[in-house]
Amino acid sequence: MAERNDRGSADLDAATARTAGAYGARADEYIAAVGRIGxxxxxxxxxxxxxxxxxxxxxxxxxxxxGQWTRYLAELGADARGVDPSPEFLARARSDAPGVRFRLGAAERLGGRDASIGGVLAWYSLIHTPPEHIAAPLAEFARVLRRGGGLALGFFAGSELAPFDHAVATAYFWPPQLLTTELAAAGFTVARVETRHDPGARPHGAILAVRDG
Known part of the structure; x- marks a missing residue:
């Protein structure tokens, strides 16, 4: 079992590195298209x-x-910090919001102390995570969150779990009920689920959940 877990972690690390590299190579294009709070x-x-x-x-x-969301949250008065695996994105984030803390890291390897965070925003942050590895970042969110802490998750919603050709890297549609099941297994209670399909856009999903106490 340990060997399989080690191999699974290595596979996920490799997938994260590939995705970060793909985004880094197209950072300016991404920011111009969807990388602003506007x-x-x-x-x-x-x-x-x-x-x-x-x-x-x-x-x-x-x-x-x-860093568009991190900066927005900081402007609301929150003690907001950002973490991302792309150095190119982090360079822009630090330039745009010099008073906000950003660091290199991945959803499945956040570092830091257990139960030290009040809330985790993962807005379209897990869309490229292979479904067989989704438990790893969710467990990491649960680890860093305080009991009763909140998770806000944005994702592409679908009637079936299925990959699609995203502009940067393969992404996945998730049925909301399947994600709620994964969240429950990771130690969360789901408080709210929303879906929406705006014209010209892929179906959107959002889940708000609370770390079990």
Whole structure:
């Protein structure tokens, strides 16, 4: 079992490195297309804002990219920090928000102390994670969150778990019920589930969950 776990971790690390490299190579293109807070749909902005204002303690923006959400949360008054595996994104994030803390890291390897974070924002941060490895980042979120801490998860929603050709790297549609099952297994209670299909966009899903106490 340990050998399989080690191999699975290595496979996930490799997948994360490939995705980070693909985003880094297209960082400017990504930022121009979707990497600003002004690109966020108003219902999503309202959802995350309401969620963040109810969190006590530090907020960790996992897969922060160029830092648009981290900066937004900091401007709301939150103790927001960003983590991302792409050095190119982090360079832009630090340039755009010099007073905000950013560091290199991946969803499945966040580092830091157990139970030290009040909230985790993972907004479209797990869309490229192979489904067989989804338990690893969810377990890591549970590890760093305090009991009663919050998780806000954004993802591509679908009726079936299925890959698709994303512009940067293979991504996945997730049925919301399947993700809620994975979250429960990781130690979360789901508080809210939303789905929406805006014209010209892929179906959107959002889940708010609480770390079990």
């Amino acid at each position: 690109h966020v749909a108003e219902p999503d902005l309202a959802l995350v804002r309401e969620w963040a204002l109810g969190i006590a303690g530090p907020l960790l923006d996992v897969g922060c990219g160029p």
